[in-house]
Amino acid sequence: MTRERSVLLEHLDTERRHVLAAVDGLGEDAMTRPGAPSGWSPAQLLNHLTYDDEIFWIGAVVAADEEAISLVQDGWKVPVTTGAEAVSRYRRWCRRNQDVLEGLDLDAPPRWWPPAEVFPFPPFPQTRDCVLRLLVETATHAGHLDVVRERIDGHQHLVLG
Template identity: 70%
Template sequence: MTRERSLLLDHLEAERNHVLAAVDGLDEANLTRTIALSGWSIAQLLNHLTYDDEIFWGNAIIGGDQEAIGLIQDGWKVPVTSGDEAVELYRHWARRADAVLAEVDLDAPPRWWPSEEVFPFPPFADARQCLFRLLLETATHAGHLDMAREGIDGHQHLVVN
């Protein structure tokens, strides 16, 4: 594994762990209740991370995985069956993306790109750009989960005084 790949994957793992730490120990009521004024719950945010990031970027676009391609949908609109299931589904698809990311040629173009009707943006030049997008999305939403968690029980992920 190259130093670059190792560094990127280490950062992605740290942000995924940040996401999971933000939801760790929350009960079903706190995972599924509306948190934001826009109406999302923590479980819905986890669905977004699962479907729009791990499945979409990590498995479908970078990996060309046919099962992942078949599951593409707006993660914000995926019905929440339970908070625990949302957490487990996120873990499952992150592990699958890890297997893809460990082997993919970062300089190669993505193995798949959605139609313009699904994703109206030009294809990224290489898998590296897709990995950066996955990392950026994960880090951004880890911060959102920090704010949600602090509002629930006062827990703060990292506070530097």
């Protein structure tokens, strides 16, 4: 594994763990109740991270995995069944994608790109761009979950000073 890939994957793993820590111990009501003014719940945010990030960027775009491609959809619109199921699905796709990421050539082009009517943006030239997009999305939404968690029960992820 190259040093760059190793560092990227270490940071991604840290942010994935941060996401899971932010929802750890929350009951079903807290997982499915709107936590932000826009109306999303922690479980809906996990659906977004699962479908729009893990499944889309790594499973479909980077790996061209047929199951992942068949699951490409707007993760915000995936119905929430239970908070526990949203956590379980997120964990499963993170584990599944880890194998793909460990063997990744960051300089290679993505293996699949969605049609313009699904995703009207030009293809990324390298898989590196997909991994960076996943890292940024995961870190950003980990912070969102921190704010919602603090509003729910006062828990803070990291407090300095």
